């Protein structure tokens with residue numbers, strides 16, 4: 001296997017039918033816009049947005065894509081019907097319950113969505129013969145966390161301390177079992193891979209209980225940002241980074257097949273594995289005004305302190321490399337949020353960032 005695909009290829013995506021779960025979410029909004037801008041025909045499948053504002057409405061995603069199903073991935077029959085109607089060439093599965101602290105309070109919902117939801121998506125692709133490439137999105141938290149300084153490699157054991165992380169480890173195992181049982185390397189036209197990315201940041205995330213949305217909300221309200229764990233280290237990356245990885249991986253699966261049907265890490269460069277407080281300080285220096293932070297006083301549920309990905313495989317075999325470092329990523333967030341505050345055309349602002357990313 002040699003490095004052949006190294007960029008998101010608009011020629012590949014033009015006219016491709018893409019079934020995207022989670023299109024009403026943060027990553028899903030950006031990916032829907034990116035795919036639509038390249039001429040892909042996107043069918044989205046997700047629950048209604050659950051924040052106000054939300055990227056789905058701000059970017060008017062409904063008007064950009066072929067069909068938007070507001071529906072539940074726990075409903076196998078509904079998902080199968082939607083996928084059979086769409087007859088996609090490519091499936092990108094991102095719908096999930098993605099929050100660690102919410103998962104502590106709601107483990108059953110988290111496992112049902114993240115584990116059985118993944119089973120349902122893969123099962124739905126089995127029932128049709130159009131799909132050539134499937135990317136299942138999990139997370140860096142899927143690995144058994146040893147709190148060590150080295151990055152996790154794709155062949156290390158799955159784990160997960162909390163229900164969210166563990167449900168994503170399970171989603172990885174489900175993907176692997178489906179690949180071996182039903183999409184076995186040479187005789188299936190559908191090639192299936194999974195993608196594990198780090199902490200994703202960018203404009204337009206309004207989820208509760210995440211660092212950047214919490215920071216923007218606090219800064220806009222002229223209040224201090226309260227941080228739970230300022231020294232926790234995470235692999236921070238702009239949202240366009242993992243999305244470019246998913247797109248490049250989907251292209252490689254489609255065009256070059258089985259040698260790419262495995263798990264892939266898409267994390268930032270080593271220098272961007274940074275402590276929460278460093279990210280906040282960068283954001284504060286971009287935001288200016290009275291932005292500031294304070295440490296939360298009370299005891300918090302367990303979360304990993306040290307988490308890093310080894311992305312040698314994506315770099316050497318797929319030709320994917322991170323392009324925007326943390327300084328640039330935080331600048332792009334501040335630009336985006338200030339443009340939103342100023343009521344600019346956010347489709348144009350976001351497309352400009354996508355184009356800047358593609359040409360960088």
Ligand SMILES: NC(=O)c1ccc[n+]([C@@H]2O[C@H](COP(=O)([O-])OP(=O)(O)OC[C@H]3O[C@@H](n4cnc5c(N)ncnc54)[C@H](O)[C@@H]3O)[C@@H](O)[C@H]2O)c1
Pocket residue numbers: 021022023024025026027028045046047048049071072073074093094095096097098113117137138139140197198199200201207
């Ligand atoms: N944001 C991050 O930092 C990050 C990091 C690593 C991995 N991920 C993964 O990336 C994916 C997208 O995350 P995000 O940040 O956009 O989250 P998000 O919360 O903004 O979006 C989640 C999406 O999943 C959909 N969804 C949730 N439950 C569903 C259900 N039962 N049926 C149908 N749709 C459902 C929501 O409607 C939404 O469209 C998730 O799989 C998440 O685990 C995110």
